Amino acid sequence: MADQALISKNLRLSQATQYLQNHDRDGLIACSNGLNNFLDANAIYVFSGVRPIGESAVVLDRDGRSTLIVTPAWDGERAAAASSTDETIGADDLAAALRSAADKHGLTTERMLSAGLSLLGQALAARIAAALGGAPQPADDLARDLARVRSQEELEAAERANWIAERGYERLLEYARPGLREFELAAELYCFMKKLGAEDNFLLLSASQHNLAVRAAGERILDVGDIILSEITPCYRGQFVQICRTTVIGEPPPAVRKNYVILQDATGEGLLAARAGARVADVTRAMNAVFGKAGYADFCRPPYMRVRGHGLGITSDRPGDIVERNERVLESGMMFVMHPNQYLPDSGYLMCGESVVVTASGARALSARPAQLDVIAA
């Protein structure tokens, strides 16, 4: 696994080097603000395999030589052990360290590209531009584009992350009960999945007798009749996955049962439509058509839903949001979460979602057990 991980990391550096050569550029400076957004690519992780604590950068030249700079300086040793770059530097002043690394690589601002500078705080971005003598030409989509198709190692990590998500949901079914507060349930699930290897987790979990949307856990005390919505999103080795589930304490109302079937059918149509070569817009329309057929076409827009799915960080959030205006063409090996989560007037907001990988014949869900309306005995 360790050798395979190195191959995958070096693959992204090799791809970026090739990109520089093809576009007649001498180098690239990729930056991160230290956030690991599950809806975004983290260029530092893509090019080094290191999850940064603070602001950080990778410097790459057209000869393929690479340097990782992390802040704070004391994190340098951990980063060096994990990084696929040729050199790793721990620093407390990112701008000064970047200047020094750019000089060492023989790079000038006019011949460089940058990725992620626009995500940094503007004060730091200005200091970096001053240190470099100007802002390099932005290529902010480079990391997400190069990493848009998952490598074998990334797919294996995603499969493991999904396994963790499913175990997390099983823990919810065991642990949730009347009398428990939402934040207590969230704490248990978060730590349970962390023990299984989840390095991060975009965990939304909330309950209501009539949900308007899912949200982060609050103070609410669970009780009979509550419909628990959970968006379980662990990250394992840089691969976020997400499953969306709906769980009722006690007997679900008939409208909830009826409407949940619509969400399941929409997922089914989406899986069929999401084959390599299809457009995201077409996948979205296939899912929305199920709601239209059931008489809910007018609810296929905010605030009744947000999107029908989205890409997953932190290597690449391609293909982006699953919406009708997204004309991107799906490729085999792309990953995203497909979730026809929906507010409907007689049931409230319901959730049904799977992380999927695109294949030639449609999308394959990573879950062993597809989403169903689950019941916790009252």
Add this chain to the structure above:
Amino acid sequence: MKTMQPCVTIGSYTWAQDRLPGDEFSVRVDELRSAMARHGWRAVLVYGDVREHAALAYLSNFIPRVRWGMALLPASGDARLLCAMSTRDLPAMRGLTWIADVRSGMGPEWDKAFDPWFERFSAEPSEQQLGTLGFDLMAPVLHDAVRRSLGERFVLQRADDVVAVPPQRKRPRELTLLRASCALVQDAARVFVEGWRESGEPETAALAAERAARSRAAQDVRTLVSLDGGRTLSPYQGRFDKTAGPLLGYLAVKVMGYWADLFVTLEGASKNPARRRVEAALDAVIATMRPGVRAGDLHATAIAALTPLPLHPALSQSVGHGVGLSLHEAPELRAGADATLVEDGVYSLQVGIADRNAGNALLSAMVRNAKTGAEVLLRSP
């Protein structure tokens, strides 16, 4: 300490009006309005993101759990809050702040959200001045969008250096919440030590401490552990390996917006020389605390007590800093720092050594700077 930022903070952030009632925010905003009057600002725009949001939280109680938020606080009239969440999420966002007018900062026309408010001034002939807080943290692409929304009608003036928000001196309700946070991190530290004794695995111990704090309504928990006996610190690695010790770790807990943090060093039966020296240095710094003391003098006190051994590299040449709505507030206790510590300021004092011969130790204390000296709120076990 810098720690790994989670992609979302999962604790409960509902506005607790019994602990931070509306009149508390009225007082805070009135102080800002006095500054507006002094500087001729028609309003102040306050920005915060998921990582750093002390000014925004101090004035609005809104803490972004993902992305960012921005409040418009006018000299007169109603406040408005823009948050980078979809319209679907706005009902939940409204439960996190006293500001009634909460709008979505997502979607193609988000930057027009403030336009109706700005229209109030359109008839006035001269340029209007707006103060800004926290804009250094704002991404350039977002700042450009804000500037476009403001057009030519307004001039932005950086307010961060003119008004201290949040103030270094904590208000009574802030001190109450900081004490609650200290109590929770102390309990978590107890679980951390017990977990280590049971498992011999630093990461298992840290996870047990995190679970204990989160299950008691901590809004956020951060941990670092040493996997090499205290020479370096690491964020979560997910390996859960046994280590020989000593146990060194760092815990930080947030309660109703307010942070407390603590280092834990646990050896075997006898204390190593490093620990004895670090304890003496921490005692010396605490004894030096008083209103008006210079940050640089506290640093010098610690270094003198550690000499000839150097400060632990994990402390980044600092022996502490303010703590409150941010885990890392001013002033930084660094060599030569001229900033002075104030009465009722709350500080995390941190001292440590990593030395091949003397051993490794990191210890800390949370203190309130009282008129008569330091009130120790929390100290490493």
